[in-house]
Amino acid sequence: MSHENITVVKVRDVLLVTMPPDPDDTTISALQTEAIEAMERHRARGLVLDISAVETLDSFFARTVAETTRMIALMGGQTIVAGMHPSVAITAVQLGLTLGSAQTVLSVDRALDRLAAAPPRR
Amino acid sequence: MALPSLGEMSIGSEMDIVTARKAVREVATALGFGLTDVTRAVTAASELARNIYTFAGQGVMHWRILNGPSGAGLELTFEDHGPGIPDVELALQPGYTTSKGMGMGLPGSQRLMDELEIHSVVGQGTTVVVRKWRKK
Numbered sequence: 001m002s003h004e005n006i007t008v009v010k011v012r013d014v015l016l017v018t019m020p021p022d023p024d025d026t027t028i029s030a031l032q033t034e035a036i037e038a039m040e041r042h043r044a045r046g047l048v049l050d051i052s053a054v055e056t057l058d059s060f061f062a063r064t065v066a067e068t069t070r071m072i073a074l075m076g077g078q079t080i081v082a083g084m085h086p087s088v089a090i091t092a093v094q095l096g097l098t099l100g101s102a103q104t105v106l107s108v109d110r111a112l113d114r115l116a117a118a119p120p121r122r
Numbered sequence: 123m124a125l126p127s128l129g130e131m132s133i134g135s136e137m138d139i140v141t142a143r144k145a146v147r148e149v150a151t152a153l154g155f156g157l158t159d160v161t162r163a164v165t166a167a168s169e170l171a172r173n174i175y176t177f178a179g180q181g182v183m184h185w186r187i188l189n190g191p192s193g194a195g196l197e198l199t200f201e202d203h204g205p206g207i208p209d210v211e212l213a214l215q216p217g218y219t220t221s222k223g224m225g226m227g228l229p230g231s232q233r234l235m236d237e238l239e240i241h242s243v244v245g246q247g248t249t250v251v252v253r254k255w256r257k258k
Contacts, residue, residue: 022143025136055161056143058168059226087161095165095230096216 178204
């Protein structure tokens, strides 16, 4: 069985990645590599990770998001995670997961607003 | 819907973790669990299946529908013949890890499920049993 593909879309100077409902480890790892490569390629000011379709957020996924956020921060960008379901949020808190220094917002719209308001990347 | 009351699947690859999640989601949903309890059970299954893959390489997940005095429940058993856990008490402490993980898998699964039991013998393997009961 092959893993689902990660597509990094550039919207103005921001990268947008939409996660599938039930991503496997390979897909999640691909997110990290492709996002940081796209950061350099597009000189983006940040990454918006749309998880509004995601049904399961486990410790591997959370750790990868936290690590990716740190990598993007080192490159001078911001990471915003958008659209977490209530059931996923409840489960993440009980499991003890955090997303590191990633910001979280309710929707992709709000993530784009926040990045647009952020000071431009040097 | 005709749902078999028990089943099993082998865990030996990353894809099997996804398949285990799908199986648990299907059974828990068919049992009438609410969305949050489905998510809790699926997430615990993901952690425990990944433990098998990471520490033992190979193992089995069994699932079984229970009819307890207070209603229906779901029992998941994760069995491997891996290295075993030398100190189960320690492994249940949040943040304790022997891998590059966050040490959330076992204690977190305990919080997500209603019951968790671990039987482990060093050099022989580990069996983790978790149960979740349907809320009335």
